[in-house]
Amino acid sequence: MGRKNQRFLLLVLLCSATxxxxxxxxxxxxxxxxxxxxxxxxxxxxxxxxxxxxxGMATGLVAGAGAAISVDWQHKREG
Structure with a gap:
């Protein structure tokens, strides 16, 4: 697993937990x-x-994962 994939998974995990x-x-x-x-x-x-x-926890999980995916997608579009 590449470094970028690990960063992405960590981002999704942290945003989902938050x-x-x-x-x-x-x-x-x-x-x-x-x-x-x-x-x-x-x-x-x-x-x-x-x-x-x-x-509320389930909603937060989905919102956090969605935010992480959106941030990653936006970052890939800009760079």
Missing amino acids: GVIVGGTASWAESNQCMQANVVTDQCLKQSPIARTIE
């Missing part, structure tokens, strides 16, 4: 904020905080 952390944290915080509101909506009660956090 996306998982940010997405999970944001979803968990939103869940807690929703439950602590003065008026708890039906939307808050339909989905568990853990399921919402996992959904």
Whole structure:
């Protein structure tokens, strides 16, 4: 495996991991904020905080990987 492929895989891995952390944290915080509101909506009660956090983590994973691929593609177009 070439050096460029290793860099690309490392970029995708790091961006995906960052996306998982940010997405999970944001979803968990939103869940807690929703439950602590003065008026708890039906939307808050339909989905568990853990399921919402996992959904946020999955979204972050896809967003991070997409960002890494886009950055790599843009870098290849410019150079």
